[in-house]
Amino acid sequence: MPNTNRQVLLLETPAGKLGTEHFRLAEAPMPSPAEGEVLLRVRCLSLDAASRAWMQGATYRSAVEAGSVMAGLALAEVAESRAPGLASGDLVLAETGWQEWAAVPAAGLRRLPRVEPITHLLSVYGVAGLTAYFGLLEVGRPKAGDTVVVSAAAGSVGSLAGQIAKIQGATVVGIAGGAAKCRLLTEELGFDAAVDYKAADFHAALKAAAPKGIDVYFDNVGGDVFEACLFRMNLHGRIACCGAVSQYDGRPPAHGPRGVPGLIVTRRLRLQGFIVHDYLERSDEAIAPLQRWVAEGRLRVREDIVEGLEQAPAGLVGLLAGANVGKRMVRVS
Amino acid sequence: MPNTNRQVLLLETPAGKLGTEHFRLAEAPMPSPAEGEVLLRVRCLSLDAASRAWMQGATYRSAVEAGSVMAGLALAEVAESRAPGLASGDLVLAETGWQEWAAVPAAGLRRLPRVEPITHLLSVYGVAGLTAYFGLLEVGRPKAGDTVVVSAAAGSVGSLAGQIAKIQGATVVGIAGGAAKCRLLTEELGFDAAVDYKAADFHAALKAAAPKGIDVYFDNVGGDVFEACLFRMNLHGRIACCGAVSQYDGRPPAHGPRGVPGLIVTRRLRLQGFIVHDYLERSDEAIAPLQRWVAEGRLRVREDIVEGLEQAPAGLVGLLAGANVGKRMVRVS
Numbered sequence: 120m121p122n123t124n125r126q127v128l129l130l131e132t133p134a135g136k137l138g139t140e141h142f143r144l145a146e147a148p149m150p151s152p153a154e155g156e157v158l159l160r161v162r163c164l165s166l167d168a169a170s171r172a173w174m175q176g177a178t179y180r181s182a183v184e185a186g187s188v189m190a191g192l193a194l195a196e197v198a199e200s201r202a203p204g205l206a207s208g209d210l211v212l213a214e215t216g217w218q219e220w221a222a223v224p225a226a227g228l229r230r231l232p233r234v235e236p237i238t239h240l241l242s243v244y245g246v247a248g249l250t251a252y253f254g255l256l257e258v259g260r261p262k263a264g265d266t267v268v269v270s271a272a273a274g275s276v277g278s279l280a281g282q283i284a285k286i287q288g289a290t291v292v293g294i295a296g297g298a299a300k301c302r303l304l305t306e307e308l309g310f311d312a313a314v315d316y317k318a319a320d321f322h323a324a325l326k327a328a329a330p331k332g333i334d335v336y337f338d339n340v341g342g343d344v345f346e347a348c349l350f351r352m353n354l355h356g357r358i359a360c361c362g363a364v365s366q367y368d369g370r371p372p373a374h375g376p377r378g379v380p381g382l383i384v385t386r387r388l389r390l391q392g393f394i395v396h397d398y399l400e401r402s403d404e405a406i407a408p409l410q411r412w413v414a415e416g417r418l419r420v421r422e423d424i425v426e427g428l429e430q431a432p433a434g435l436v437g438l439l440a441g442a443n444v445g446k447r448m449v450r451v452s
Numbered sequence: 453m454p455n456t457n458r459q460v461l462l463l464e465t466p467a468g469k470l471g472t473e474h475f476r477l478a479e480a481p482m483p484s485p486a487e488g489e490v491l492l493r494v495r496c497l498s499l500d501a502a503s504r505a506w507m508q509g510a511t512y513r514s515a516v517e518a519g520s521v522m523a524g525l526a527l528a529e530v531a532e533s534r535a536p537g538l539a540s541g542d543l544v545l546a547e548t549g550w551q552e553w554a555a556v557p558a559a560g561l562r563r564l565p566r567v568e569p570i571t572h573l574l575s576v577y578g579v580a581g582l583t584a585y586f587g588l589l590e591v592g593r594p595k596a597g598d599t600v601v602v603s604a605a606a607g608s609v610g611s612l613a614g615q616i617a618k619i620q621g622a623t624v625v626g627i628a629g630g631a632a633k634c635r636l637l638t639e640e641l642g643f644d645a646a647v648d649y650k651a652a653d654f655h656a657a658l659k660a661a662a663p664k665g666i667d668v669y670f671d672n673v674g675g676d677v678f679e680a681c682l683f684r685m686n687l688h689g690r691i692a693c694c695g696a697v698s699q700y701d702g703r704p705p706a707h708g709p710r711g712v713p714g715l716i717v718t719r720r721l722r723l724q725g726f727i728v729h730d731y732l733e734r735s736d737e738a739i740a741p742l743q744r745w746v747a748e749g750r751l752r753v754r755e756d757i758v759e760g761l762e763q764a765p766a767g768l769v770g771l772l773a774g775a776n777v778g779k780r781m782v783r784v785s
Contacts, residue, residue: 172714172718178718179718179719179720338713341712341713341714345712345713346708358713360713360716360717361717362717363713363714363717366714371710371714372710373707373710374706374707374708374709374710375679375707375708375709375710375711375712375713376707376708376712376713377704377705377706377707377708378708379674379678379708379709379712380671380674380678380691380693380696380708380709380723380725381505381674381696381699381704382725383693383723383724383725384693384694384695384696384725384726384727385505385511385512385725385727386512386725387512387724387725387726387727387730388723388724388725389722389723389724389725390713390716390721390722390723390724391716391720391721391722391723392713392715392716392717392718392719392720392721392722393717393720394717394718394720397720
């Protein structure tokens with residue numbers, strides 16, 4: 120083991136757009152696990168749009184603090200265990216933050232199965248897959264024949280949510296930024312249609328892609344795209360509110376979407392927010408079908424792997440600008 | 453029977469605020485029921501904020517058309533029946549519009565029980581009571597000990613929804629305009645607290661009245677009050693979206709409330725719109741407990757009766773300005 124632990128610190132919480140200048144690479148002494156803890160070697164860091172929201176203040180977790188190691192979930196390997204139930208070589212998901220090594224309490228860690236590639240533990244069998252699975256099926260509840268629209272559809276959660284909706288027999292429309300992502304959705308991931316929200320004809324294209332209206336909207340973005348979908352919702356439609364990435368990278372917007380709550384009333388809509396944490400105890404329910412669908416080739420997993428801890432800041436900044444396709448993560452070791 | 457039928461016509465659909473000048477009193481020949489129809493003598497017209505929304509375009513019903521009899525629900529008495537199942541003297545609720553007499557198809561009409569006073573058939577046992585009952589219990593779903601906030605709490609639906617929440621064991625905060633209405637809520641209707649949304653300290657007063665946050669918000673108004681409550685919602689809170697009266701009397705607003713959908717996600721809220729029509733088949737489920745609560749004195753019914761068909765326009769204009777306390781209706785005969 121080395122003597123030092125490389126880390127990425129968040130220097131300040133940005134008022135406007137997040138940039139790589141808000142981070143700094145640092146070195147710290149190697150951590151040492153106390154009784155009941157494990158020493159983890161970080162293999163892959165998850166990059167998530169929500170990380171930017173954490174900088175805006177307390178959300179479903181406490182705010183990220185300036186001057187400390189940037190927070191984040193990782194796939195990590197136990198290097199040394201001082202706790203029962205975990206042994207050297209075990210893989211776990213843990214809130215290590217952006218660093219190479221971390222000593223963390225073993226309580227709450229769960230040994231993961233070895234899958235190939237192990238990165239799937241951070242994507243389809245990790246937070247992204249569980250979010251897509253429970254958010255779509257428990258919150259959105261599409262029926263066969265429904266029109267399901269997914270935003271940020273080329274992203275980690277959206278790409279899976281859309282495919283799961285197809286497996287349920289829905290007609291699925293993805294919203295993504297740019298022609299290349301839209302092609303990916305229809306040509307590789309089996310979406311019925313894709314709409315480019317950056318295109319001038321976005322509203323008309325959305326209407327054309329969902330001519331019978333929208334029964335379930337899986338919202339990852341908030342803002343104008345949310346508003347556009349809200350206005351196309353069918354009676355008794357459901358909006359699964361998963362995230363609002365359009366709102367994270369800058370000041371909170373001064374206003375919300377038009378039509379709230381008027382359209383919610385007249386169309387008897389249900390908007391429901393959720394966080395995957397609320398479903399973690401039920402992970403096994405999701406993992407089994409997800410594995411089966413992957414094995415059968417019905418669920419394609421896109422991963423977008425950035426190499427090296429030092430690339431984590433640029434990786435997150437890029438993710439917020441929509442540069443990723445599928446689940447973005449950082450390979451640390 | 454007279455030879456003529458007095459009616460109130462809607463002359464034009466207003467672009468800005470609704471005024472009495474948008475209506476005109478007219479006379480038409482007495483209608484005559486065809487086979488399968490009944491001739492109805494209107495006893496009381498229901499005045500509803502939603503009537504103004506109908507003028508903005510198609511909602512859950514088609515838009516009200518300029519030049520025709522103003523639409524509205526009435527408590528009416530069968531004067532002549534050409535249909536089986538209904539006889540002269542029977543009371544029914546019917547979409548007669550604003551007029552003294554109407555010939556309407558008997559299909560879909562249901563003979564109402566005689567209650568004393570009959571106006572309760574338009575208030576607590578009518579749309580207002582059913583809306584409050586199902587909206588609160590089926591959509592909002594308060595548990596004992598929850599904090600329930602109701603807006604337009606001195607209005608027809610709000611005054612009942614708040615009292616029903618008290619009966620369920622919730623702590624109930626009403627939001628209303630002005631000190632007199634607020635006093636009514638706490639001194640006569642048993643609300644735990646009341647907050648005046650027109651007061652300068654509205655936000656602080658709301659926070660003080662609901663110090664543990666809001667579990668269920670029964671929203672009748674939308675707009676700024678909706679936003680204020682949204683920001684005070686507890687984790688897993690529910691917003692029953694019943695109406696948006698703050699948005700009806702003028703142009704549709706350019707923006708919605710802040711925090712949508714961001715707060716919906718982080719606090720895992722459920723916002724659900726509903727229209728009482730969706731529950732009408734289950735009316736009996738509600739009527740029985742409503743009658744019991746009224747008989748026991750646990751549910752106080754406030755009615756605000758305007759005398760004379762010609763006063764209907766002023767009555768609706770006043771209702772939109774918040775002049776009513778409890779269920780406003782027009783006694784026609």
